[in-house]
Amino acid sequence: xxxxxxxxxxxxxxxxxxxxxxxxxxxxxxxxxxxxxxxxxxxxxxxxxxxxxxxxxxxxxxxxxxxxxxxxxxxxxxxxxxxxxxxxxxxxxxxxxxxxxxxxxxxxxxxxxxxxxxxxxxxxxxxxxxxxxxxxxxxxxxxxxxxxxxxxxxxxxxxxxxxxxxxxxxxxxxxxxxxxxxxxxxxxxxxxxxxxxxxxxxxxxxxxxxxxxxxxxxxxxxxxxxxxxxxxxxxxxxxxxxxxxxxxxxxxxxxxxxxxxxxxxx
Amino acid sequence: xxxxxxxxxxxxxxxxxxxxxxxxxxxxxxxxxxxxxxxxxxxxxxxxxxxxxxxxxxxxxxxxxxxxxxxxxxxxxxxxxxxxxxxxxxxxxxxxxxxxxxxxxxxxxxxxxxxxxxxxxxxxxxxxxxxxxxxxxxxxxxxxxxxxxxxxxxxxxxxxxxxxxxxxxxxxxxxxxxxxxxxxxxxxxxxxxxxxxxxxxxxxxxxxxxxxxxxxxxxxxxxxxxxxxxxxxxxxxxxxxxxxxxxxxxxxxxxxxxxxxxxxxxxxxxxxxxxxxxxxxxxxxxxxxxxxxxxxxxxxxxxxxxxxxxxxxxxxxxxxxxxxxxxxx
Numbered sequence: 001x002x003x004x005x006x007x008x009x010x011x012x013x014x015x016x017x018x019x020x021x022x023x024x025x026x027x028x029x030x031x032x033x034x035x036x037x038x039x040x041x042x043x044x045x046x047x048x049x050x051x052x053x054x055x056x057x058x059x060x061x062x063x064x065x066x067x068x069x070x071x072x073x074x075x076x077x078x079x080x081x082x083x084x085x086x087x088x089x090x091x092x093x094x095x096x097x098x099x100x101x102x103x104x105x106x107x108x109x110x111x112x113x114x115x116x117x118x119x120x121x122x123x124x125x126x127x128x129x130x131x132x133x134x135x136x137x138x139x140x141x142x143x144x145x146x147x148x149x150x151x152x153x154x155x156x157x158x159x160x161x162x163x164x165x166x167x168x169x170x171x172x173x174x175x176x177x178x179x180x181x182x183x184x185x186x187x188x189x190x191x192x193x194x195x196x197x198x199x200x201x202x203x204x205x206x207x208x209x210x211x212x213x214x215x216x217x218x219x220x221x222x223x224x225x226x227x228x229x230x231x232x233x234x235x236x237x238x239x240x241x242x243x244x245x246x247x248x249x250x251x252x253x254x255x256x257x258x259x260x261x262x263x264x265x266x
Numbered sequence: 267x268x269x270x271x272x273x274x275x276x277x278x279x280x281x282x283x284x285x286x287x288x289x290x291x292x293x294x295x296x297x298x299x300x301x302x303x304x305x306x307x308x309x310x311x312x313x314x315x316x317x318x319x320x321x322x323x324x325x326x327x328x329x330x331x332x333x334x335x336x337x338x339x340x341x342x343x344x345x346x347x348x349x350x351x352x353x354x355x356x357x358x359x360x361x362x363x364x365x366x367x368x369x370x371x372x373x374x375x376x377x378x379x380x381x382x383x384x385x386x387x388x389x390x391x392x393x394x395x396x397x398x399x400x401x402x403x404x405x406x407x408x409x410x411x412x413x414x415x416x417x418x419x420x421x422x423x424x425x426x427x428x429x430x431x432x433x434x435x436x437x438x439x440x441x442x443x444x445x446x447x448x449x450x451x452x453x454x455x456x457x458x459x460x461x462x463x464x465x466x467x468x469x470x471x472x473x474x475x476x477x478x479x480x481x482x483x484x485x486x487x488x489x490x491x492x493x494x495x496x497x498x499x500x501x502x503x504x505x506x507x508x509x510x511x512x513x514x515x516x517x518x519x520x521x522x523x524x525x526x527x528x529x530x531x532x533x534x535x536x537x538x539x540x541x542x543x544x545x546x547x548x549x550x551x552x553x554x555x556x557x558x559x560x561x562x563x564x565x566x567x568x569x570x571x572x573x574x575x576x577x578x579x580x581x582x583x584x585x586x587x588x589x590x591x592x593x594x595x
Binding site for chain 1: 324326345346347349350352354356358359360361362363364365369372373374376377378379380421
């Protein structure tokens with residue numbers, strides 16, 4: 001019974017992702033800018049015979065696409081309230097906590113779609129190595145996408161200033177990205193930042209991507225944790241995020257402001 | 267979902283239903299009993315608690331006190347069962363403007379667990395009924411206000427609800443569009459026999475209701491069939507204009523009963539069919555009356571008189587729940 005509504009929400013998210021061409025284009029161009037500009041800049045300083053910095057960056061920018069894609073889709077929960085779509089969801093005959101799961105799955109799906117398009121682009125540019133562990137990559141993509149949308153729905157459920165997208169960008173997306181090992185190994189960071197990076201679930205998502213894409217290349221200092229640790233951490237966080245956001249969303253205090261909006265007093 | 271327990275129950279029943287926002291009373295001990303198949307109008311000024319009542323009955327708001335059942339299901343204990351048998355057309359559109367008409371209906375149909383083919387069939391029928399068949403592929407953002415409202419109603423009845431809540435369905439529409447919406451709703455009621463709970467402040471739209479209730483500051487202050495309520499007011503309403511209206515009112519109130527002032531017009535209720543006695547009034551007022559008319563009362567008059575009998579409008583406004591600032595834009 002709940003499968004059709006879940007499917008409906010995911011189908012809508014995919015339609016929207018494919019229709020918002022400029023957002024989709026940005027999702028593909030942003031990682032390439034990092035790869036070619038940051039990659040070239042730092043590469044000049046750090047390149048060694050074993051590994052080019054640009055190659056090191058590939059799993060990081062794939063993770064970045066997942067992070068931005070999932071966060072933007074999850075935060076559209078707020079947009080849904082304003083556009084009226086939330087009215088269709090809250091009046092439908094299923095418990096409201098399903099809305100959070102639906103949003104989480106659809107955000108992960110939208111992020112996956114963008115990451116897959118990026119992978120095709122990277123392959124065309126010759127930046128994907130044939131030695132990649134494809135099965136592990138598939139798993140890593142799904143798990144990392146779920147982790148990212150978990151961060152997204154948690155932010156959407158607990159933040160009161162969601163309209164202020166800039167602050168979400170500055171205080172959530174950027175710290176999560178910079179403290180993740182996407183750009184550099186977190187093992188060399190000062191202790192406080194190293195702890196923050198270890199707690200950051202996205203670190204473990206990126207680490208999984210490194211396991212799939214860098215470890216088969218024999219890259220030194222590529223992945224920093226074991227696959228089992230990464231999986232435990234990311235999946236554990238995803239379940240926690242789902243539970244916490246669902247609880248928060250079905251709470252009256254969180255929910256009533258929505259009703260004011262529904263009452264149409266603008 | 268149509269269990270036998272609910273066949274004999276009234277479609278909607280509420281006892282002492284109340285909603286407080288902090289110390290503010292939005293709905294205050296509301297009692298309602300709406301039989302199955304009835305067309306019921308909940309009427310009142312803005313901020314009187316109509317929308318809060320609809321949101322409590324449709325399980326979107328938890329009552330502070332009291333209880334309500336919809337199709338026999340308790341709104342608090344069985345919200346999902348309630349949502350399965352009702353349709354709600356909100357004051358504001360509940361459509362995705364970026365999706366097409368057909369995509370919106372498909373999305374909505376899937377939320378109700380309908381089969382793909384059922385969604386196709388029903389949206390075809392309903393779009394035909396509402397004159398929107400040509401619009402299937404159009405993005406909702408490109409529809410006119412009237413078309414969007416019609417589509418909102420199609421969305422609200424796609425799953426064949428037994429009870430339909432219409433919260434100010436025609437607000438903001440021009441007259442032709444309002445009439446068109448009402449023709450659709452008439453046809454829907456005739457075809458399906460669904461119970462309809464309407465809120466509106468266009469009172470002429472409530473003339474067709476089987477029963478209406480006037481709500482003021484969260485309490486029901488008058489109820490009955492529209493015809494009876496109008497008849498109770500009197501045979502005529504007399505409207506008087508004059509330069510010194512206060513003097514005219516002071517002069518006539520002892521003879522005609524309490525007046526109701528609406529701008530530059532004073533209104534009196536008149537119980538008799540025979541209005542020949544009115545000619546003498548004008549003579550007695552010695553030119554202070556510049557115009558005197560009489561007409562049949564209507565539901566608008568009931569509304570005005572009911573509200574005049576209540577505490578000042580300011581008190582009712584104060585009861586409107588405060589809007590959180592984060593949603594103000």
